[in-house]
Amino acid sequence: MRALTFAARNLLRQPARAWLGVLGVAAVGALLFDMLLLSNGLVISMEQMLATTGFDIRAGIGGMVPGGGPLIDDAVVLADRLRALPEVADATPVRFADGLLARTPRPLGVRVMGAASAGRPAWTLLRGRDLTGAPNEALVSQRVLDVMKTHIGGTLDIRTFAQGTRTVAPAEHLTIVGVAEFPFESERGTTIGLSLAGVDRVAGGTGAERAEQFLITSADGVEPKAAKAAIERAAPALTAFTNDQLLVRMQQGGLSYFRQISFVLTTVTVGFAFLLVTVLLTVSVNQRLGEIAGLRALGFSKRRAMADVVSEAVLIVGTGAVVALPLGLGLARILDWILKSIPGIPASLHFFVFQPRALVVHLVLFALTAVAAAAYPVRLVATLPIAATLRREVVS
Amino acid sequence: MRQIAAAAGLCLVAFGTSLGAGAEETRPRVLISRQLAEARHLAPGSTIHLSSASSGERAQPFVVQGIYEPTPNPMEISESKFKVRLHLPDFARLITDPNDLVRLETVDQVNLALRDPAQAATVATRLMTEAPGIVARPVRVAVGGAGTFVAIERFHLAIAVVTIIASALFLLALSVMLVDERRDTVGVLRLIGLTSHRVLGQVFLEGLIVATGGSLFGLVLAAGSQAIINQYFQWHYNTALVFVRVTPSVAFLCLAIAIPLGVIASGVASWALLRRQLMALARR
Numbered sequence: 001m002r003a004l005t006f007a008a009r010n011l012l013r014q015p016a017r018a019w020l021g022v023l024g025v026a027a028v029g030a031l032l033f034d035m036l037l038l039s040n041g042l043v044i045s046m047e048q049m050l051a052t053t054g055f056d057i058r059a060g061i062g063g064m065v066p067g068g069g070p071l072i073d074d075a076v077v078l079a080d081r082l083r084a085l086p087e088v089a090d091a092t093p094v095r096f097a098d099g100l101l102a103r104t105p106r107p108l109g110v111r112v113m114g115a116a117s118a119g120r121p122a123w124t125l126l127r128g129r130d131l132t133g134a135p136n137e138a139l140v141s142q143r144v145l146d147v148m149k150t151h152i153g154g155t156l157d158i159r160t161f162a163q164g165t166r167t168v169a170p171a172e173h174l175t176i177v178g179v180a181e182f183p184f185e186s187e188r189g190t191t192i193g194l195s196l197a198g199v200d201r202v203a204g205g206t207g208a209e210r211a212e213q214f215l216i217t218s219a220d221g222v223e224p225k226a227a228k229a230a231i232e233r234a235a236p237a238l239t240a241f242t243n244d245q246l247l248v249r250m251q252q253g254g255l256s257y258f259r260q261i262s263f264v265l266t267t268v269t270v271g272f273a274f275l276l277v278t279v280l281l282t283v284s285v286n287q288r289l290g291e292i293a294g295l296r297a298l299g300f301s302k303r304r305a306m307a308d309v310v311s312e313a314v315l316i317v318g319t320g321a322v323v324a325l326p327l328g329l330g331l332a333r334i335l336d337w338i339l340k341s342i343p344g345i346p347a348s349l350h351f352f353v354f355q356p357r358a359l360v361v362h363l364v365l366f367a368l369t370a371v372a373a374a375a376y377p378v379r380l381v382a383t384l385p386i387a388a389t390l391r392r393e394v395v396s
Numbered sequence: 397m398r399q400i401a402a403a404a405g406l407c408l409v410a411f412g413t414s415l416g417a418g419a420e421e422t423r424p425r426v427l428i429s430r431q432l433a434e435a436r437h438l439a440p441g442s443t444i445h446l447s448s449a450s451s452g453e454r455a456q457p458f459v460v461q462g463i464y465e466p467t468p469n470p471m472e473i474s475e476s477k478f479k480v481r482l483h484l485p486d487f488a489r490l491i492t493d494p495n496d497l498v499r500l501e502t503v504d505q506v507n508l509a510l511r512d513p514a515q516a517a518t519v520a521t522r523l524m525t526e527a528p529g530i531v532a533r534p535v536r537v538a539v540g541g542a543g544t545f546v547a548i549e550r551f552h553l554a555i556a557v558v559t560i561i562a563s564a565l566f567l568l569a570l571s572v573m574l575v576d577e578r579r580d581t582v583g584v585l586r587l588i589g590l591t592s593h594r595v596l597g598q599v600f601l602e603g604l605i606v607a608t609g610g611s612l613f614g615l616v617l618a619a620g621s622q623a624i625i626n627q628y629f630q631w632h633y634n635t636a637l638v639f640v641r642v643t644p645s646v647a648f649l650c651l652a653i654a655i656p657l658g659v660i661a662s663g664v665a666s667w668a669l670l671r672r673q674l675m676a677l678a679r680r
Contacts, residue, residue, distance in 0.1 A: 016668075017576075020569035027562035031555065100531070257473065260629070265555065272559075276566045283573045331558065338550045343543040 007311035025320025033328030075211030093211030114199030128178025571665035607658020
């Protein structure tokens with residue numbers, strides 16, 4: 001009989017103990033698998049989100065990551081200049097602001113996004129029509145429509161506190177022309193899309209087309225790095241960031257917490273799995289010392305006896321690791337749902353993202369755990385004195 | 397009482413020890429964060445040049461009056477710890493055109509301390525009604541970060557629940573094995589006249605002692621490791637923020653979960669054995 005079959009039969013002799021061990025490993029394994037998904041999940045998800053917007057470069061002024069920096073004057077003219085570059089396929093100036101919609105009993109806070117698209121739109125139109133550039137037209141997210149209990153063709157009264165303005169303007173009347181899905185909008189997000197002139201006007205400006213940043217698409221066959229260099233040459237006041245650069249910034253910034261906690265919990269769960277299997281195997285071997293000595297006396301080699309113990313570890317850890325995968329995926333959905341309740345998290349962002357690499361690391365870690373956990377019980381078997389153990393067994 | 401606040405990204409252009417005492421006295425004073433002082437080897441009396449432009453244009457000299465520890469803020473954990481505090485007029489002159497009198501009088505916000513904090517929402521509504529264009533929000537509404545920590549707390553709780561489930565399974569498997577090992581002893585105890593309940597009571601007591609000892613050891617381990625964890629993360633993020641704190645309520649919660657869990661695991665494992673026939677226990 002082969003070692004693996006022998007170990008399987010040995011485990012089946014005491015199914016309760018075997019299943020409890022397997023389930024314990026599976027629970028720990030599920031947590032380990034989730035932590036591996038978390039370690040890179042947020043970065044991968046963010047990368048996917050940035051890619052789905054269709055823009056691979058973001059540019060602003062002030063030398064910092066675009067967003068919240070100084071406003072760019074004559075943004076539409078500058079966008080035309082950028083579009084004329086051979087390395088650039090499209091450039092859309094955008095501006096953001098926070099605002100309040102007049103509503104009873106209390107105002108509704110909204111995010112206002114202003115854009116002047118010439119090619120790829122900065123949002124996805126779901127119903128109605130897109131903006132024509134008139135400052136009193138607005139696109140709204142479905143949630144705004146639901147909360148305000150209004151419809152396409154209805155009106156909204158809005159006040160904004162746009163970046164770059166020092167006073168809050170009086171309310172402006174807007175006409176809803178369509179419903180759109182806005183990039184990076186949270187599940188409970190309320191966003192309104194306006195033209196650049198529209199944002200400036202409701203913010204108390206003169207209707208000037210000023211922007212906070214440019215969303216830029218590189219031309220076909222042009223590396224984003226090359227397009228970034230061309231943009232900075234053509235407009236020295238602008239600092240451009242490729243999506244990869246933005247991801248690096250994010251990894252060094254707010255996303256690092258989840259990598260840290262992932263590392264800590266991965267270490268703890270592997271340690272826990274190691275302890276669990278070591279203790280189970282050691283107690284099991286100690287209980288079967290007489291039986292093992294008997295088998296050795298009957299002619300089982302030392303190597304074969306050791307192989308039995310390793311096979312037992314492989315069966316417990318292997319079965320646990322496989323059961324851990326569906327458990328881990330289910331748990332990941334729950335944990336993702338919990339973390340997505342953080343205010344402002346985009347609806348399409350996920351903290352736990354499946355990657356083949358995570359699966360490979362999960363299996364390798366468990367294989368190493370099985371081998372390490374079997375080390376001490378194997379040593380017990382290898383150094384077992386056959387005659388003395390049999391004698392002790394008979395006397396007891 | 398009111399507090400006026402303004403903030404902006406500034407550029408530290410140059411730093412060093414100072415010029416003549418006369419020139420220093422006329423220069424505006426600033427406070428700098430401990431992290432900035434350590435990174436640039438600055439001390440009270442040092443002269444620094446600050447500019448609102450990333451290119452360093454129109455930099456102005458300031459004298460470091462003192463060094464302060466920024467209030468630990470979890471929302472700013474990954475942000476720059478290099479901070480400078482200026483008097484508001486100095487700050488306004490630094491970031492605006494000195495001839496623009498309107499902008500020199502401009503601030504981002506005015507913080508109010510109310511005689512009756514419970515009236516914050518009412519006061520905010522009244523301000524917005526009586527002064528069109530003003531946006532007033534109670535602090536507890538304006539602090540959006542609270543939701544972040546509620547979600548992270550739930551996340552940690554979910555991980556703790558999974559860990560407890562894994563521990564419970566581990567404990568149960570171990571208890572089953574240990575009880576099985578004592579099958580002969582239990583058989584003999586039953587043969588000499590001890591009842592199942594008497595043996596079970598003994599097992600419960602043993603379980604209680606082991607669970608209490610294990611839980612206390614776990615708490616000592618957690619209390620010991622919290623300093624290491626805090627030191628690591630405080631070093632990593634260069635902050636005075638406390639990341640792990642074993643409070644009495646946390647310790648009590650751990651004991652309240654771990655001890656009953658240990659006792660129940662011992663009891664369940666033993667009960668399966670004690671249900672067997674006496675002769676089967678004694679292997680006869």
